[in-house]
Amino acid sequence: MSTTFKIGRIAGIEIGVHWSWVFIVALITWSVAENVLTEFFPTWTDGERWIVGVIVAMIFFASILLHELSHSLVAKAKGIPVKGITLFVFGGVSQLGREAQTAGEEFQIAVVGPLTSLAIGAAFAGTWAVLRDPAPEVSAIAGYLALINAAIAAFNMLPGFPLDGGRVFRSIVWARNRDLLKATRIAAKTGEWVAYGLMAAGAVQFFFNTVGGVWLFIIGLFLRNASTSSYEQMVVQASLQGLSARAMARDAIAVPPDMPVDQLVTELMLRGRGRCYPVMSGQQLLGLVTLTDVQALVREQWAATSVFAVMTPFERLHTVAADDEALYVLQVMSEKDVNQVPVVDGQLLVGIVSRGDVMRLIQVRRAVASQPGHTGDQSDPA
Numbered sequence: 235m236s237t238t239f240k241i242g243r244i245a246g247i248e249i250g251v252h253w254s255w256v257f258i259v260a261l262i263t264w265s266v267a268e269n270v271l272t273e274f275f276p277t278w279t280d281g282e283r284w285i286v287g288v289i290v291a292m293i294f295f296a297s298i299l300l301h302e303l304s305h306s307l308v309a310k311a312k313g314i315p316v317k318g319i320t321l322f323v324f325g326g327v328s329q330l331g332r333e334a335q336t337a338g339e340e341f342q343i344a345v346v347g348p349l350t351s352l353a354i355g356a357a358f359a360g361t362w363a364v365l366r367d368p369a370p371e372v373s374a375i376a377g378y379l380a381l382i383n384a385a386i387a388a389f390n391m392l393p394g395f396p397l398d399g400g401r402v403f404r405s406i407v408w409a410r411n412r413d414l415l416k417a418t419r420i421a422a423k424t425g426e427w428v429a430y431g432l433m434a435a436g437a438v439q440f441f442f443n444t445v446g447g448v449w450l451f452i453i454g455l456f457l458r459n460a461s462t463s464s465y466e467q468m469v470v471q472a473s474l475q476g477l478s479a480r481a482m483a484r485d486a487i488a489v490p491p492d493m494p495v496d497q498l499v500t501e502l503m504l505r506g507r508g509r510c511y512p513v514m515s516g517q518q519l520l521g522l523v524t525l526t527d528v529q530a531l532v533r534e535q536w537a538a539t540s541v542f543a544v545m546t547p548f549e550r551l552h553t554v555a556a557d558d559e560a561l562y563v564l565q566v567m568s569e570k571d572v573n574q575v576p577v578v579d580g581q582l583l584v585g586i587v588s589r590g591d592v593m594r595l596i597q598v599r600r601a602v603a604s605q606p607g608h609t610g611d612q613s614d615p616a
């Protein structure tokens with residue numbers, strides 16, 4: 235069962251709503267109907283207040299959607315594929331096909347969200363000012379929406395990763411020291427401190443007997459979890475930034491299609507030359523033979539069977555192109571549940587990338603980046 239339901243597409247971007255969003259809509263509706271409107275319009279009936287409450291919650295929903303759309307549209311304009319937008323209890327997320335490749339790109343994609351919220355807030359503030367005399371009810375609601383959007387802008391600009399402000403902050407550090415990994419670490423650390431700050435503020439507020447403090451505390455808790463869990467993912471992404479499949483591909487020992495399986499086992503596999511071999515005819519990749527393929531065959535037949543007969547043929551292989559990004563290679567390996575992928579140029583074999591290679595590479599890059607004097611160069615593929 236999916237926890238997210240799709241509600242449509244805007245500019246080719248799929249919009250989904252996580253079930254937790256229902257809570258926030260209910261909360262906003264309730265808080266508008268029972269707190270805001272009763273204060274300003276004590277003569278309204280319950281029905282009137284709840285109807286307006288729902289309308290305000292829908293406008294709030296649209297405001298968050300516009301905020302996320304602005305991120306997605308700027309990303310698209312930078313050539314980054316956008317998979318979709320999901321709205322959930324703490325706001326929304328844009329699922330981008332890849333990370334920004336430069337600090338400038340990341341800065342623009344991140345900063346446009348809070349700016350959009352600020353612009354929406356300003357539009358409602360204008361409505362509030364203009365309608366104060368002719369329509370005080372509408373004006374009051376517009377004023378409330380102006381405050382909410384300003385609050386969204388302000389909250390998102392907190393310099394903690396993975397909030398927009400954290401991304402803006404990271405892009406600035408990245409632009410200065412040209413080291414994405416280091417910038418990620420600094421932004422994630424700051425994110426943790428911002429989270430603790432929110433939790434402390436929430437606790438203090440609760441102590442002075444405001445229930446809003448609980449909400450602040452929960453947001454702080456959420457932010458702390460998000461910043462630590464997204465950090466690991468960011469480290470992987472940042473470590474592989476700018477690397478192509480070609481740069482990671484290792485030469486593999488190729489075997490001819492007519493090689494008997496027992497020769498493959500005794501001369502290569504048992505001598506520790508690896509568990510995965512491309513089957514080649516000249517420069518052309520015919521398939522891949524692995525230890526698993528060999529194990530599927532009874533031992534008595536090893537001498538009489540060629541590797542060609544047991545290999546996974548080219549058509550059924552999950553391959554990547556030489557120019558594909560390293561992160562995409564990792565994604566293919568985890569989605570297809572394979573430990574290695576051939577890097578190909580058409581049907582010509584460029585090399586093989588294994589999961590172990592990628593993991594070791596991430597470790598090395600991470601270790602180098604935590605060296606105090608190190609200044610990284612993102613464009614360096616080695």
Ligand SMILES: [Zn+2]
Nearest residue numbers: 347348390398
């Ligand atoms: Zn945002």
